Amino acid sequence: MASIDSAETGFSTDLPPEIAAEERRAPGSGPWRIALRRLRRNKVALVFGVVFVLLVALSLSAPLYAKHIAHTTPYKNRIADTITVHGQQKNIVDFDGTPIGPTWTKQYFLGADRNGRDVMVRLLYGGRTSLLIGFGASLITLVLATFFGLMAGFFGGWIDAIISRCFDVMWAFPVILLGVALGVSLNLGGITVGPLSLKGGSLWIPTIIIGISYVVYLGRPIRGQVLQLREKEFIEAARAQGLGPWRIMFSELLPNLASTLLVFFPLIVANAVLLEAALSFLGAGVQPPEPSWGVMISEGVDLLTTAPWLTIAPGLMLVLTVLSLNIFGEGVRDALDPRAKIRMEH
Amino acid sequence: MGRFIVRRIIGMILVMFAVSILTFLIFQVIPNGDPAVRMAGKNSTPTQIAAIRDTWHFNDPIYEQYVYTMKQVFTGSLISYSDQTNVWQEIKKGLPRTFALGIGAAIIWMVLGVSLGLYSAVRSGGFSDRLLTVLALIGVSMPVFWVGALMSYYLGYKFGWFPNGGYTEIAQGGFGQWIYHLILPWTALAILFVGVYSRILRSNILDTINDDYVRTARAKGISERQVLIRHVLRNSLIPIITLWGLDFGLVIGGGAVLTESVFNLQGVGQYFAEAIGRLDVPPVLEVTILGAFFIVLLNTVVDIVYALLDPRIRLGS
Numbered sequence: 001m002a003s004i005d006s007a008e009t010g011f012s013t014d015l016p017p018e019i020a021a022e023e024r025r026a027p028g029s030g031p032w033r034i035a036l037r038r039l040r041r042n043k044v045a046l047v048f049g050v051v052f053v054l055l056v057a058l059s060l061s062a063p064l065y066a067k068h069i070a071h072t073t074p075y076k077n078r079i080a081d082t083i084t085v086h087g088q089q090k091n092i093v094d095f096d097g098t099p100i101g102p103t104w105t106k107q108y109f110l111g112a113d114r115n116g117r118d119v120m121v122r123l124l125y126g127g128r129t130s131l132l133i134g135f136g137a138s139l140i141t142l143v144l145a146t147f148f149g150l151m152a153g154f155f156g157g158w159i160d161a162i163i164s165r166c167f168d169v170m171w172a173f174p175v176i177l178l179g180v181a182l183g184v185s186l187n188l189g190g191i192t193v194g195p196l197s198l199k200g201g202s203l204w205i206p207t208i209i210i211g212i213s214y215v216v217y218l219g220r221p222i223r224g225q226v227l228q229l230r231e232k233e234f235i236e237a238a239r240a241q242g243l244g245p246w247r248i249m250f251s252e253l254l255p256n257l258a259s260t261l262l263v264f265f266p267l268i269v270a271n272a273v274l275l276e277a278a279l280s281f282l283g284a285g286v287q288p289p290e291p292s293w294g295v296m297i298s299e300g301v302d303l304l305t306t307a308p309w310l311t312i313a314p315g316l317m318l319v320l321t322v323l324s325l326n327i328f329g330e331g332v333r334d335a336l337d338p339r340a341k342i343r344m345e346h
Numbered sequence: 347m348g349r350f351i352v353r354r355i356i357g358m359i360l361v362m363f364a365v366s367i368l369t370f371l372i373f374q375v376i377p378n379g380d381p382a383v384r385m386a387g388k389n390s391t392p393t394q395i396a397a398i399r400d401t402w403h404f405n406d407p408i409y410e411q412y413v414y415t416m417k418q419v420f421t422g423s424l425i426s427y428s429d430q431t432n433v434w435q436e437i438k439k440g441l442p443r444t445f446a447l448g449i450g451a452a453i454i455w456m457v458l459g460v461s462l463g464l465y466s467a468v469r470s471g472g473f474s475d476r477l478l479t480v481l482a483l484i485g486v487s488m489p490v491f492w493v494g495a496l497m498s499y500y501l502g503y504k505f506g507w508f509p510n511g512g513y514t515e516i517a518q519g520g521f522g523q524w525i526y527h528l529i530l531p532w533t534a535l536a537i538l539f540v541g542v543y544s545r546i547l548r549s550n551i552l553d554t555i556n557d558d559y560v561r562t563a564r565a566k567g568i569s570e571r572q573v574l575i576r577h578v579l580r581n582s583l584i585p586i587i588t589l590w591g592l593d594f595g596l597v598i599g600g601g602a603v604l605t606e607s608v609f610n611l612q613g614v615g616q617y618f619a620e621a622i623g624r625l626d627v628p629p630v631l632e633v634t635i636l637g638a639f640f641i642v643l644l645n646t647v648v649d650i651v652y653a654l655l656d657p658r659i660r661l662g663s
Binding site (some may be wrong): 173185 | 645
């Protein structure tokens with residue numbers, strides 16, 4: 001759930017005295033400049049921003065790690081094999097089904113899962129999948145919410161009525177229930193809509209489901225903001241110049257929404273990554289053997305009593321990713337619009 | 347005020363109607379195999395399949411199927427495809443468990459969220475405030491099923507301090523056992539909300555603490571404690587209570603699926619999760635519709651209560 005309940009939108013002028021004083025010292029700086037300066041002073045947010053970038057880089061380098069360091073793939077099963085760790089021969093998967101624990105060496109750095117697959121390799125590949133879905137879904141949310149929010153706010157009348165009622169209905173749906181139901185059935189049968197065809201198991205399925213689930217949380221605040229903006233003089237001026245409605249929406253209104261979108265984006269990504277994990281945990285998101293952090297936790301929970309690292313490792317990656325996005329996102333919010341009270345919830 | 351309530355209730359009914367149609371359509375359009383073929387089993391004849399289609403009204407036009415299905419949902423006579431059990435009876439078995447989980451967790455997160463938020467605001471900027479902020483952000487960033495699984499393993503299985511999942515009826519094990527079995531699920535579910543609520547309350551309090559009416563209260567000479575509790579907190583709590591109603595609706599209306607599954611509580615959420623595993627449409631449909639209805643109902647109640655408390659709302663809209 002998300003809301004902006006500050007009466008003010010866009011850039012705030014009501015600031016703590018010490019920041020206001022500093023900003024007076026730099027006359028003529030644009031609002032973006034000021035925001036950037038504020039963000040740069042927020043060391044905690046920056047550190048976590050860097051952590052997030054590192055996590056992304058690490059995930060993107062998954063194929064390199066798999067090929068050159070671990071010499072395996074995320075799908076390669078080695079149930080009956082043995083490896084030599086510090087001069088000792090060990091079964092990768094023991095006779096009772098317990099996989100080998102972290103070896104802290106190149107192969108099986110974080111141990112194996114029950115199929116004898118390298119957990120570290122799957123963790124990196126899984127991060128790639130989770131982040132890809134998180135970003136993809138957030139972009140879908142961003143585009144749809146901006147479009148419908150702009151339409152509803154700008155045109156008003158029956159267009160607004162229809163879009164707002166649709167938002168009401170979406171608001172009422174239990175996201176997890178619907179996401180799980182859609183995810184499971186689409187993954188089994190796939191779906192074909194016109195020229196678009198999705199096979200079951202495609203990563204697009206969870207991406208689209210998650211992307212659509214969050215549209216209303218961003219669409220409503222955007223609509224509210226457009227309602228306020230369209231009464232401003234610059235829109236009247238644009239109208240007087242004879243600009244068409246689409247032109248006004250996309251070249252006059254959209255730039256004024258940029259700070260809201262920027263504030264929301266990291267928070268939506270964080271929640272999308274969490275929702276992906278939840279759907280995959282319930283078997284409705286990413287489909288095994290494809291790794292994602294949610295899939296890995298779901299597979300790990302079955303072996304929790306004998307191999308807890310299978311659950312702990314992907315969970316820690318997930319928490320670290322979401323935490324760094326949340327903290328960085330708060331930093332962006334404080335820099336752009338300290339008074340906005342934005343809340344996302346899964 | 348009467349007109350406001352009537353308008354909200356009409357709106358609620360319209361949204362519920364739309365929700366029921368949408369849910370029904372989603373499960374019609376989605377290709378999940380022909381249910382008649384699945385029900386008939388492996389060695390079925392075309393006549394058997396046709397007979398099943400007939401008894402389950404699969405051949406009727408779609409709007410008639412909708413009316414038929416809704417009638418079944420609301421008379422409690424919907425039957426599961428896979429084991430032919432009555433869906434409403436199964437939901438009724440799970441409801442007390444889901445409510446026990448939701449209500450307990452809601453009380454915990456409200457009490458903890460408000461006290462930590464208040465404490466954080468009073469100590470604003472200090473070490474404990476920063477520590478609480480960090481903890482709240484970590485709480486918000488943890489997936490409930492992961493926390494639940496780890497709690498259940500370490501505190502339940504490994505150290506043996508708590509039962510390793512499961513639910514005990516009060517009638518069977520007594521009140522103590524009931525609480526004992528619910529402590530971990532309550533905590534796991536509440537963590538996220540404690541983080542959210544404490545941070546919202548903290549910023550609400552800090553927003554109002556310099557308002558004129560607070561200064562007036564101070565000028566009257568009442569103690570700082572009284573100012574905080576009777577004036578600042580009272581005003582800052584209104585949005586929190588609104589949120590509480592909405593979030594409670596979300597938890598009961600579907601948010602508890604993950605917690606129930608991890609702790610094996612056998613509530614409505616877990617019933618849903620197991621039904622979707624079998625691709626059993628009727629339970630999935632009924633739980634989704636009833637969950638959405640509960641959310642819409644609570645949203646409306648919250649709106650009305652909020653309007654009763656704050657006249658600006660009903661005059662504004």
